[in-house]
Amino acid sequence: MPEIKKRLIQRKKLSDVVFEQLLSLIEEDNLQPGDQMPAERELMETFGVGRPVVREAMQRLAGMGMITIQHGERAKVGQVDMHSMIGQIDLAARHLLSSSASNVDHLRQARTFFETGLVKIAAQKASPADIARLEAIVANMHKFQDSPDFITIDMEFHGEIARISGNPIYSAISRAILEWMADYRQEMLRAKARELTIAEHEEILKFIKQGDASGAERAMHDHLVTHVGD
Numbered sequence: 348m349p350e351i352k353k354r355l356i357q358r359k360k361l362s363d364v365v366f367e368q369l370l371s372l373i374e375e376d377n378l379q380p381g382d383q384m385p386a387e388r389e390l391m392e393t394f395g396v397g398r399p400v401v402r403e404a405m406q407r408l409a410g411m412g413m414i415t416i417q418h419g420e421r422a423k424v425g426q427v428d429m430h431s432m433i434g435q436i437d438l439a440a441r442h443l444l445s446s447s448a449s450n451v452d453h454l455r456q457a458r459t460f461f462e463t464g465l466v467k468i469a470a471q472k473a474s475p476a477d478i479a480r481l482e483a484i485v486a487n488m489h490k491f492q493d494s495p496d497f498i499t500i501d502m503e504f505h506g507e508i509a510r511i512s513g514n515p516i517y518s519a520i521s522r523a524i525l526e527w528m529a530d531y532r533q534e535m536l537r538a539k540a541r542e543l544t545i546a547e548h549e550e551i552l553k554f555i556k557q558g559d560a561s562g563a564e565r566a567m568h569d570h571l572v573t574h575v576g577d
Contacts, residue, residue, distance in 0.1 A: 362403035365394050369404055373413060373424060384414055384422040429519035440527050451528075458524050459571045462505065463564045465521065469511040470555045470563040477511045481552050488545045497541060498529065504548055508555075544570075 369390075372378070385393070390401045405422055408414045414422045443450050469477070484504045491497050502525045509521035547570040554562035 361396050361400045362407070365396060365400055365404035366407050368394065369408060370413070378424045380424050380426040382424045384424065386421055429515045433519045433523045437523070444527055454524065454528060458528065459568065461520065461524065462508070462571060463567045465509050465512055465517060466551060466555070466563045466567040467560040469508045470558055470560040472513065473511050473555050478556055480507055481555065485545065485548050485552060488548065492541050492545070501544065502529070
């Protein structure tokens with residue numbers, strides 16, 4: 348008879364079991380954003396557990412964005428997409444950036460790698476409507492050059508390039524990176540540098556309009572690395 352090796356059997360917490368069951372309920376019943384979840388008492392009776400177990404499982408779902416919980420109301424299924432998924436790490440990311448200058452440098456490097464790839468895709472895929480949106484954004488940068496809104500419009504230009512890719516994961520990551528860097532970009536985009544920033548955006552746009560992926564990549568790299576503005 349073969350020898351049976353000893354193995355530790357990990358016991359799951361009751362709240363973990365309830366969490367998994369609730370996740371299955373949302374998926375298998377195809378619950379949509381805004382649909383109500385069963386009441387706490389109903390869940391307690393269904394699973395044979397106490398209120399603390401149900402609440403712990405529900406809070407875990409809420410932390411993932413799967414449900415929303417408001418006092419005095421039944422929980423509702425949340426809107427889960429790529430943006431909300433990445434949003435779950437937003438506070439931790441901001442804390443890491445504020446606690447270490449090297450982390451900000453690493454984020455800048457990652458952004459450069461990411462956006463030079465995105466702009467190549469944009470140059471290959473941009474439609475006339477996409478070009479028109481980018482041109483409108485650049486026009487707004489001229490119009491609001493001396494406005495606090497300049498930063499937002501600048502972010503919109505980069506976000507539009509990500510959107511052109513057609514990949515929602517790229518768009519979500521792009522928005523997160525831009526928002527995480529927003530506090531640090533205020534100092535880099537002082538009024539004196541804004542004309543340069545606009546000129547660099549126009550250079551990027553020129554290559555996108557020409558369908559020149561290599562030129563767009565080079566212009567984006569210069570924009571993010573060589574010069575002050577971003």
